[in-house]
Amino acid sequence: MSEPLPKVVDVRMGATTDALTPVSAAERSLAAGPLQWLGLVAVAFAAVFADQITKHVVSDNLSLDEGLHVAGPFSIHHVQNSGIAFGLFASATVVVIVLTAVAVGWMLLFFARSGARHPILPAALGLVIGGSLSNLVDRVRLGHVTDFLDFRYWPAFNLADSFIVIGVLVLFASLLINDREPRRRASVTGAVRRRRSAPPFAGEPPGSPPSTPSPARRDRPLG
Numbered sequence: 001m002s003e004p005l006p007k008v009v010d011v012r013m014g015a016t017t018d019a020l021t022p023v024s025a026a027e028r029s030l031a032a033g034p035l036q037w038l039g040l041v042a043v044a045f046a047a048v049f050a051d052q053i054t055k056h057v058v059s060d061n062l063s064l065d066e067g068l069h070v071a072g073p074f075s076i077h078h079v080q081n082s083g084i085a086f087g088l089f090a091s092a093t094v095v096v097i098v099l100t101a102v103a104v105g106w107m108l109l110f111f112a113r114s115g116a117r118h119p120i121l122p123a124a125l126g127l128v129i130g131g132s133l134s135n136l137v138d139r140v141r142l143g144h145v146t147d148f149l150d151f152r153y154w155p156a157f158n159l160a161d162s163f164i165v166i167g168v169l170v171l172f173a174s175l176l177i178n179d180r181e182p183r184r185r186a187s188v189t190g191a192v193r194r195r196r197s198a199p200p201f202a203g204e205p206p207g208s209p210p211s212t213p214s215p216a217r218r219d220r221p222l223g
Contacts (some may be wrong), residue, residue, distance in 0.1 A: 030114045036115040036121075040121075079150075082139070097149060107128060118174050120170060124171040133159065
């Protein structure tokens with residue numbers, strides 16, 4: 001009577017603490033850690049500081065609606081905006097304040113839960129949150145924001161608006177790249193599996209890599 005075969009345990013490194021759960025099934029926390037929060041706060045603080053400094057410089061040196069030509073279509077033009085970026089919704093200051101506060105709160109909640117998803121998230125969301133907070137402070141304190149970057153064919157804006165747009169673009173680009181990477185890996189893995197499962201040539205053992213047929217050889221004539 002033969003003895004039963006011992007049970008083989010599938011132990012995989014880098015899994016859960018019991019060393020039995022496969023790596024693909026192990027859950028990894030995506031919540032933001034101390035380093036992610038530090039990066040977010042640093043970027044947001046730098047954005048607020050740069051935006052507030054430039055607004056104060058423009059307000060102290062240029063009267064309202066006064067402009068200073070720089071080069072080509074670009075000029076420094078002191079204007080006031082009670083709406084959102086690029087002068088939109090100028091007559092709905094209270095609504096803009098509420099929507100901005102809600103958006104900042106949602107972004108902080110999203111970062112708290114998914115801040116470790118991608119290394120670019122602290123910088124991208126830091127720019128968006130910093131720009132939003134800087135304009136929000138001006139709307140609450142003054143009832144308007146100071147815009148001064150004027151390209152003549154586009155509504156005037158400020159650094160905070162630029163930070164918001166750049167942060168959103170970087171965020172979308174990182175999400176698209178992060179979404180394409182698993183698809184590319186799956187495509188490469190599928191191609192490798194199909195090649196391994198292809199039937200071998202005659203005379204080759206199963207499982208061996210397929211060989212390429214050698215080119216036809218021309219026999220030399222005998223002396």
